Amino acid sequence: MKHELVKPDITVIGGGLAGVCAAISAARLGQQVALVQNRPVLGGNSSSEVRVWVCGATAHGINRYARETGIMGELFVENQYRNPEGNPYLWDLIILEAVRTESNISLYLNTDVHEVEATGDGDERMITSVTGWMMGSERKIRFESQIYLDCTGDGLVGFLAGAKFALGREARSEYGEEWAPEVADEITLGSTLLFYTKDAGAPVRYIPPSFAKDITQTSIPIRRVIRSGDSGCHYWWIEWGGEHDTVHDNELIRDELWSVIYGIWDYIKNSGKFDADNMTLEWIGSLPGKREYRRFTGDYVLTQNDIISQREFPDAVAFGGWSIDLHPPQGMYAEASGSKHMHADGVYHVPFRSLYSANVRNMLMAGRDISASHVAFGTTRVMATCAVIGEAAGTGAALCAAMGVSPRELYARHLAVLQQTLLRQDASIIGVRSHDELDLARRAKVTASSTLTGIALEQPGETYPLGTDVALLLPVHPVLSGLELLLDASSDTALTVELWDTGRKENYVPHSLQVTANVNVTTGTAQWVKLPLEWRPEEPQNAFIIIRSNKAVSLYHSTEAHSGVLIFFKTEENHVSKNLEDHATDQPVVLWSMQGLARQPFCCRTLSETTAYSPENTVNGYHRPYGGPQQWMSQPMQSGQPEWVQLTWEEPQSLAELHLTFNDDVNEDLVNLHHHHTTFRVMPELVRNYRVEMLSQSGEWLEIISAAENRKRKVIHTLDTPVYSQALRVNMDATNGSKYAELIEIRAYGEGTR
Known part of the structure; x- marks a missing residue:
């Protein structure tokens, strides 16, 4: 046996997505990090050992413009390009490579931490x-470090260190939560095993093991959805253990889950109810995917009321958007729906005070074990949310180590530094603006080769019979003087249209009615009809325009997507079986759905100019949609002619590093193992080929950066030798499919100021 002593600045225990993102963020800030994982692969519940989909704030497309950026965003986009089939082993590889790319991370796989020394x-x-x-x-x-991060999920490190924690469900009276039980108990969400199937191309017989459960003697065939072609996370509802201790009874829970999986497959193969002769089992998990165990107590406990009210926190460092998603204690044997869902009207905010221990002064936490009530945990537990929390906690840990302060002291004395550091890394803190004093771009005048000043979606595709209410969302910057729709009318009719605001800048649902218009439409096809909708809000924001149902009218889908424009359909039916998911349809984000047609808005034209796509947006401090697209967008590109954005200073500047953030459409829902597929491997809006030029003292433009085949959202260029110039120009020569050049943010730093 070998005994070793390692002394990194930071030790991260747990190699799920929270731990991975925590380690990467701390390492990128110059800290030496030990990442310790007790399994042979990284990724936790998303890895090839468990194979759970990585879900997050988009909630499978329910929330709009909600996909994560930062490190989790990098992983999503890389996986979309390299792993379009959703191979779980390639997902493992993408995570491993992301960690190994960071020279400041020392990775310890197969290393189980079970001893903790603590004082005080x-x-x-x-x-x-x-x-x-x-x-x-x-x-x-x-491992001896200044700062430790418990990203273990089960919270073992903090428990052994004496950290305060909660386990089970709090009483309703503790936080005033509607969904909490009247009396506190130790019930948690259960654990799950998944399985994969495939078509063998020839008949395959199946003889069940002796321990396979006869599921016809349970409520499973009646209360759950079984289909022969489903596999993987379609069977998320194979869950059990909520009434047991999901850690101490882990072996018992695994055996029960195995018995049901083999019983389900017996039912599919041998009951005669399914076309499954050629189907065979390809993989069955052996490591239960745990949902819940300890939740540490921080200086703030996030609750249901915080989630649903979208409470704003001064120390917000991350965001989520998955529903509060709670499951019955009996799991797969329950008579009730497999899950019930409560949605906010949009994304919610996570405070830094929920990411460090209230009583262990050098411990932060990220992932399933953050400071949240059981009900709030119902949303923070999903992995993409755990990942962005991990990046925030890792960034906080790096700053603590660099400054020699505790997480609580960082919150009290250096909160702005933490938030601004996260924004510089392209992490998203919804509604918080960058005001980086070192960013020279903020002092420059910004101009562009051209700017889109109006919205005109004029290329019609399929028609949509207006049998239900539909809606368009458009930016109003600063005024809307009317809108035209392309439509067919089978008879003379009157069309009713309403303009609503969205209430909050991060929301994409109707909130308050502003304008109503009734328009007479004559019989005809492919006619542009003017809607007298006039609105000048006090500040730029989005308009949610509802077109009421009319059986005589058909609208036209556009064949082109358009940044800042969304489409919605009103539906009062659940999109999945209520036996699996119970979503109350009176919740606005459920009532108004994109139905997978976000890239096919209705053909429309605004009748007033807009500044929503101004080049000044690239330095306004926002780097994702918030009350509007918050980006620059060119006029349609012409062959062989680049579109550009230029920074010009009053005096020459010494420039050493340039940050470019391109548009990767955070409205597009991505999932690692492909709950659904995109038709493209690279976001069409991303700029593919670009060049950066500096203005020389003689007035010539000199190329200093050239990039081709770009498929990343955030690109950082560090110059070998700083340049001295009064102007920089980013020339965009080609995109990955869009006819517009688009840029979200540009930052420029001098030598030694990054």
């Missing part, structure tokens, strides 16, 4: 070391 009394604990056993290598490794 109960209210002021300090972790001095954690020790892990590397399985298969007979190495006992002791």
Whole structure:
């Protein structure tokens, strides 16, 4: 046996997506990081060992412009390009490569931390070391660091350190939560095993094992959805253990889940109710995917009321958007729906005070074990949300280590530094603006080769009979003086249209009615009809324009997507079986759905100019949609002619580093194992080929950067030698499919100021 001592600046325990993003963010800020994972692969529940979809704030397309950016965004986009089939082993590889790319990370796989040394009394604990056993290598490794992050999911490190925590469901009276039980208990969400199937191309018989459960003697065939072609996360509802201890009873829970999986497959193969002769089992999980265990107590406990009210926090560092998604304690045997969902009207905010321990002064946490009530945990638990929380916690840890402060002191004294650092990394804090004083672009005059000043979707595709209410969302910057729709009318009729605001800039649902118009439409096809909708809001924001149902009218879908423009359909029916998911349809984000047609808005033309796509947006401090698209967009590109954005200063500047953020359409829902597929591997709006030029003292434009085949949202160019110039120009020569050049943000830094 070997005994080793490792002394990194930061030790991250847990290699799920929260731990991975925490480690990467801290390493990129110059800290030496040990990432310790007790499994042979990274990714936690998303890995090939468990194979759960990575879901997040988009909530499978329910929320708009809600996909994560930062490190999780990088992983999503890379996986879309390299792994379009959703191969779980390639997903493992993408995560592993992201970690190994960072030279400041030392990775310890197969290393189970089960010893923690901590000092101090109960209210002021300090972790001095954690020790892990590397399985298969007979190495006992002791890690001594300034800062520790518990990203274990189960919260073992914090528990052994004496951190305060909650387990189970709080009573309704504790936080005033509608969905909490009257009396507190120790019930949690259960664990799940998944399985994969495939068509073998020839008949395959199946003989079940002796322990396979006869599911016809349970409520499963009646209360759950079983289809022979489904596999993987379609069977998320194979869940059990909520009434047990999901850690101590892990083996018992696994065996029960196995018995049901083999019983389900027996039912599919041998009941005669399915066309499954050629189907065979390809893979069955053996490591239960746990949903819930300990939740540490921080300086703030996030609750249901915070989620549903979308409470704004001064220390917001991350966001989520998945519904509060709770499951019955009996899991797959329950008579009730497999899950019930409560949605906010949009995304919600996560405070930094929920990411560090209230009593262990050098411990942060990320992932399933953050400071949240059981009900709030119902949304923060999904993995893309865990990942962005991980990036925030890792960034906080890096700043703590660099400044020699505790997380609580970082919150009290350096909160702005934390938030601005996250924004510079392209992490998203919804509604928080960048005001980086070191960013030279903020001091420059911004101009462009051309700017889109009106919205005109004039290329018609299929028609849509107006049998239900539909809606368009458009930016109003600063005024809307009317709108035209392309439509057919089978008879003379009157069309009713309403303009609503969205209430909050991060929301995309109707909130308050502003204008109503009734328009007479004559019989005809492919006619442009003017809608007298006039609105000048006090500040730029989105308009939610509802077109009421009319059986005589058909609208035209556009063949082109358009940044800043969304389409909605009103539906009062659940999009999935209520036996699986119970979504109350009176919730606005459920009532108004994109139905997978976000890239096919209705043909329309605005009748007033807009500044929503001004080049000044690239330095306004926002780097994702918020009350509008918050980007620059050119006129349609012409062959062989680049579109450009230029920074000009009053005096020459020394420039050493340039940050470019391109549009990767955060409205597009991406999932690692492909709950659905996009028709493209690279976001069409992303700029593919570009060049950066500087203005020389003699007045010539000199190329200093050239990039081809770009498929990334955020690109950082560090110059080998700083340049001295009064102007920079980003020339965009080609996109990945869009006819517009688009740029979200540009930053420029001098030498030594980054």
